[in-house]
Amino acid sequence: MNRARLPVAAAAAALVASPLAAQRPMQNVAVPDGARVRQALEYVARTEPQTVEEQIAICQIEAPPFKEARRAEDYRRRFAELGLAARVDSVGNVIAERPGAPGEPVVVVSGHLDTVFPEGTDVGVKREGTILRGPGIGDDCRGLAILLSVARALEQGQIRTRGTVVFVGTVGEEGAGNLRGVRHLFEREMKGRVDAFISIDGTGLGITRDAVGSHRYTVTYRGPGGHSYGDFGMPNPVHALGRAIARISDLQVPSTPKVTFSVGVIEGGTSVNSIANEASFQVDMRSVDSAPLDSLDARFRAAVQRALEEENARWRSDVRLTVAIDTIGIRPAGTQAADAWIVRAAEESGKRLGFTPPAIASSTDSNIPIALGIPALTIDGGGNGGGAHSLQEWFDTKDSHLGTQWALLLVLTLAGVR
Amino acid sequence: MNRARLPVAAAAAALVASPLAAQRPMQNVAVPDGARVRQALEYVARTEPQTVEEQIAICQIEAPPFKEARRAEDYRRRFAELGLAARVDSVGNVIAERPGAPGEPVVVVSGHLDTVFPEGTDVGVKREGTILRGPGIGDDCRGLAILLSVARALEQGQIRTRGTVVFVGTVGEEGAGNLRGVRHLFEREMKGRVDAFISIDGTGLGITRDAVGSHRYTVTYRGPGGHSYGDFGMPNPVHALGRAIARISDLQVPSTPKVTFSVGVIEGGTSVNSIANEASFQVDMRSVDSAPLDSLDARFRAAVQRALEEENARWRSDVRLTVAIDTIGIRPAGTQAADAWIVRAAEESGKRLGFTPPAIASSTDSNIPIALGIPALTIDGGGNGGGAHSLQEWFDTKDSHLGTQWALLLVLTLAGVR
Numbered sequence: 001m002n003r004a005r006l007p008v009a010a011a012a013a014a015l016v017a018s019p020l021a022a023q024r025p026m027q028n029v030a031v032p033d034g035a036r037v038r039q040a041l042e043y044v045a046r047t048e049p050q051t052v053e054e055q056i057a058i059c060q061i062e063a064p065p066f067k068e069a070r071r072a073e074d075y076r077r078r079f080a081e082l083g084l085a086a087r088v089d090s091v092g093n094v095i096a097e098r099p100g101a102p103g104e105p106v107v108v109v110s111g112h113l114d115t116v117f118p119e120g121t122d123v124g125v126k127r128e129g130t131i132l133r134g135p136g137i138g139d140d141c142r143g144l145a146i147l148l149s150v151a152r153a154l155e156q157g158q159i160r161t162r163g164t165v166v167f168v169g170t171v172g173e174e175g176a177g178n179l180r181g182v183r184h185l186f187e188r189e190m191k192g193r194v195d196a197f198i199s200i201d202g203t204g205l206g207i208t209r210d211a212v213g214s215h216r217y218t219v220t221y222r223g224p225g226g227h228s229y230g231d232f233g234m235p236n237p238v239h240a241l242g243r244a245i246a247r248i249s250d251l252q253v254p255s256t257p258k259v260t261f262s263v264g265v266i267e268g269g270t271s272v273n274s275i276a277n278e279a280s281f282q283v284d285m286r287s288v289d290s291a292p293l294d295s296l297d298a299r300f301r302a303a304v305q306r307a308l309e310e311e312n313a314r315w316r317s318d319v320r321l322t323v324a325i326d327t328i329g330i331r332p333a334g335t336q337a338a339d340a341w342i343v344r345a346a347e348e349s350g351k352r353l354g355f356t357p358p359a360i361a362s363s364t365d366s367n368i369p370i371a372l373g374i375p376a377l378t379i380d381g382g383g384n385g386g387g388a389h390s391l392q393e394w395f396d397t398k399d400s401h402l403g404t405q406w407a408l409l410l411v412l413t414l415a416g417v418r
Numbered sequence: 419m420n421r422a423r424l425p426v427a428a429a430a431a432a433l434v435a436s437p438l439a440a441q442r443p444m445q446n447v448a449v450p451d452g453a454r455v456r457q458a459l460e461y462v463a464r465t466e467p468q469t470v471e472e473q474i475a476i477c478q479i480e481a482p483p484f485k486e487a488r489r490a491e492d493y494r495r496r497f498a499e500l501g502l503a504a505r506v507d508s509v510g511n512v513i514a515e516r517p518g519a520p521g522e523p524v525v526v527v528s529g530h531l532d533t534v535f536p537e538g539t540d541v542g543v544k545r546e547g548t549i550l551r552g553p554g555i556g557d558d559c560r561g562l563a564i565l566l567s568v569a570r571a572l573e574q575g576q577i578r579t580r581g582t583v584v585f586v587g588t589v590g591e592e593g594a595g596n597l598r599g600v601r602h603l604f605e606r607e608m609k610g611r612v613d614a615f616i617s618i619d620g621t622g623l624g625i626t627r628d629a630v631g632s633h634r635y636t637v638t639y640r641g642p643g644g645h646s647y648g649d650f651g652m653p654n655p656v657h658a659l660g661r662a663i664a665r666i667s668d669l670q671v672p673s674t675p676k677v678t679f680s681v682g683v684i685e686g687g688t689s690v691n692s693i694a695n696e697a698s699f700q701v702d703m704r705s706v707d708s709a710p711l712d713s714l715d716a717r718f719r720a721a722v723q724r725a726l727e728e729e730n731a732r733w734r735s736d737v738r739l740t741v742a743i744d745t746i747g748i749r750p751a752g753t754q755a756a757d758a759w760i761v762r763a764a765e766e767s768g769k770r771l772g773f774t775p776p777a778i779a780s781s782t783d784s785n786i787p788i789a790l791g792i793p794a795l796t797i798d799g800g801g802n803g804g805g806a807h808s809l810q811e812w813f814d815t816k817d818s819h820l821g822t823q824w825a826l827l828l829v830l831t832l833a834g835v836r
Binding site: 214216236240242245248258261268271283310 | 630632634646647650654656657658659660661662663664665666667668676678679680681682683684685686687688689690691692693694697699700701702704728729732746
C-alpha cells in the first residue's frame with residue numbers, strides 16, 4: 001500500500017469528466033442477513049486470535065521485493081489445508097478459488113504478499129499487550145490473514161455463495177514491483193472474468209475509493225565529462241540536470257483534482273573538480289485523474305528536453321549531451337462515483353457492523369481494475385497501526401475482528417448468498 | 419599538484435591589471451658557472467640512480483591526506499643524515515635549513531609530502547625498464563627526491579651559497595589539504611623571511627608561472643521533507659538546488675583571463691516518493707585572476723540565495739527552506755610577468771642545460787607566495803610521467819637527471835654562490 005491519507009472530496013469535481021465514473025449500471029446493494037451469515041460473523045470474531053496468529057506466522061516469512069516465493073508457497077498451503085483448490089500462477093500470485101453457481105459474478109478478494117523490506121531484514125514479530133511490532137505486520141500481513149479467516153468462515157459455516165469467490169495473494173504491489181501481480185491477474189490470468197475486486201490492505205476501517213495514479217521516471221543526462229578547469233566550455237550533465245529541475249519546479253498543476261510532482265532523488269559527479277559524465281534524478285508525478293497527469297507528464301518531458309537543448313546551446317563545444325528517461329513505474333489513475341455500487345456495498349457492510357468507513361484516495365492493487373472500469377476498491381484490515389514501510393511498523397489488535405467481519409460481509413454482499 | 423595544462427598566453431592580457439605583476443624591482447639574473455657548480459651538476463647526474471632509489475623508497479611510505487607524519491619523519495631523517503638541521507614544524511612540514519651569509523636572501527625549495535591516496539592504498543612501486551609505476555611516484559615523490567639530491571650535491575661539493583637555502587617538505591598540498599602546509603609556512607613559520615620560493619612538483623620540464631586560484635563550496639538546501647503526494651505544496655530542497663544550478667549554468671565569465679565554474683557533485687533525497695529534507699551540490703570556480711574570480715563568487719552566492727527565495731515563494735506553505743554555503747577550499751590566484759626575475763631565472767637555468775621550459779598556469783604550493791607577491795614558481799621534476807592522482811601513475815626516468823640539474827642550478831641562481 002502506498003498511501004497518502006486525504007479525503008477524496010477534493011477529487012470529486014473531476015468525476016464528471018472521467019470516463020470511468022459511470023463504469024457499470026447501478027446495482028442494488030443488499031447486505032445479506034440471516035442465521036448463517038450472523039454465525040459466520042460471530043465465528044470470525046471468536047477466532048480472531050487465530051487470525052492474528054496467522055498474521056504473525058505469515059509475517060515471519062520474508063517477502064522482499066521480487067522475492068515473494070517462500071511466503072507464497074506457505075500461503076498457498078494454508079488455503080489448500082482449508083480444502084480450497086490453491087495454486088501459484090506464473091508471476092507468483094497465490095490463487096484459491098471457491099466456486100459459486102455457474103453464470104454468477106466472480107469476486108476477487110486479495111491481499112499482497114510482498115513487503116518493501118530487503119532480504120536479510122529481521123522480520124521477527126514482537127508482542128506487547130495488544131500491540132504487534134514487525135516489518136510488514138500491517139502492510140500487508142493483515143490483509144493476507146483476513147483472507148484466510150474469511151475462507152475458513154465460509155468453509156466452516158458451509159456457506160454457498162451465488163458468485164465465485166477467488167482469494168488472491170498478489171506479488172509486486174510495493175514500489176518497483178509496480179503492481180505486476182495484479183496487472184498479470186487482469187491482463188492474463190483472469191482477463192475478462194472479474195466482476196468485482198477487493199483488496200484488503202493496511203489498518204483501520206477506511207475505504208480507498210479512488211486510485212492515485214503515478215508516473216515515475218529516472219532521468220539521466222550523459223556526456224564525456226572532464227576536468228572542471230581544463231575542459232571548461234564543455235556541456236555539463238549536472239548543469240543540464242539543474243536546468244531541468246528548475247523548469248519542473250515551476251510547472252503549474254490544478255489543485256482539484258490534486259496533481260503533484262516531486263524530484264525526489266538526485267545523483268551525479270565524482271569530485272568537486274570534475275565535470276561529471278552522468279547526472280540523474282528521479283521524479284514522481286501523481287493524480288487520481290489521468291488527464292491532468294498525462295498533461296503534466298508531457299510538460300515534464302518537454303522540460304527535460306528543453307534543458308538538454310539549453311545546456312548544449314550554452315557552449316561553443318563539439319560535445320553534445322544526451323538524455324534518457326527510464327520508467328521506474330506507471331500506475332494508472334482512476335476515480336469512482338461516491339455512490340458506485342461497490343462503494344455503497346462497502347459502506348453498507350460497515351454500517352451493519354456499526355461504523356461508517358471514510359473514503360480516501362491511495363495507490364493500491366485496486367488501481368489496475370479501477371483504471372479498467374471494473375468495480376474495485378481497497379478496504380483497511382481493521383485494528384490500528386502505523387510506521388508502514390519502516391522497521392518500526394506496528395499493529396494494534398484491539399477490536400481488529402471488526403476488520404475481518406467487514407471483509408467477510410463485503411465479500412458476501414458482492415458475491416451474494418444462496 | 420593540481421594541474422590543468424594550458425599555456426599562460428591567454429592569461430597574459432590580465433597582467434597589466436594585476437597588482438602582483440610588478441611584485442619587486444627587477445633584478446639581474448646570473449646563472450652561476452664555474453668549476454664547483456659544474457662539478458655539482460655532474461654529481462647529481464651521476465648519482466641520479468640514487469635519487470631515483472630515494473624517490474621509490476619515499477613513495478613506498480604512505481602519505482594519505484592529513485596523515486603525512488610517517489613519511490615526514492622519514493624525510494626529516496634523510497636530511498639529518500646529510501648533516502642538515504632538520505625538523506618537523508607544528509603542522510607537519512619538514513624544514514631543513516642550509517644557512518648562507520647573514521643579510522642575504524632566503525630561498526625556499528620545496529616538494530609536497532602528501533598524496534591524494536587514502537590509507538590502505540597499495541603504494542608499492544614497480545619497475546619496468548626505465549618506467550616506475552606507483553601511486554604518487556611523480557606527484558610528488560619526484561620533487562621530494564630532487565630536494566635530497568640538491569642538498570647532497572651542495573654538501574658533497576662544499577658549495578657555500580650567498581643566501582640561505584631552506585628545504586621544505588610541505589603537508590596538505592592536495593585537495594582538501596587546501597595548501598595548509600605552505601600557508602602555515604608563509605603565515606607563521608617563516609613569515610616575512612622568504613625572498614623566493616620554488617616548488618618542485620610533478621614531471622616534465624615546464625614552469626608553473628601563474629597560480630590558478632580556486633573557490634570551492636558545498637551548498638546545502640534544507641527543509642522538513644515529507645511525502646511527495648501527501649505533503650505536496652511544501653518547498654522542496656531538490657527543487658531549490660535545481661533552480662540554483664540552472665542560474666549558475668548561465669553565469670557569464672570572461673575567456674581572458676580564463677575563468678571557470680562547474681557544479682561537480684550533487685546529492686540528495688531518499689526515495690522517489692519523498693520530498694527530500696536535504697539536497698547539496700559542490701561547486702568549483704577558478705581563475706588565475708582574483709578579480710573576476712571574486713566577481714564570479716559573488717554572483718554564485720546571489721544565485722544560491724535567489725534560488726532559495728524563488729522556491730520558498732513558489733508555494734503557499736508555512737515551511738521555509740534554508741541554505742548553507744560551506745567552504746571546501748579557497749586557493750588564492752595570482753599572475754606574474756613573463757619577464758619576472760624568478761621566471762627568467764628558471765628559464766635561463768633551463769637554457770644553460772639545453773632546454774627551453776614552457777610556462778603554464780596551475781594550482782600548486784606556489785599559489786600562496788604568488789598571491790602574496792613573493793617571487794615564486796613551480797618547476798617540473800624532469801623525466802616524463804602520467805596518471806597523476808590515479809593508481810596507474812607512472813614516471814619515466816629517461817633523462818630525469820635534467821630535472822635534478824635544473825632544480826640545483828635554479829637554487830644556485832636564486833641564492834647565489836660565494
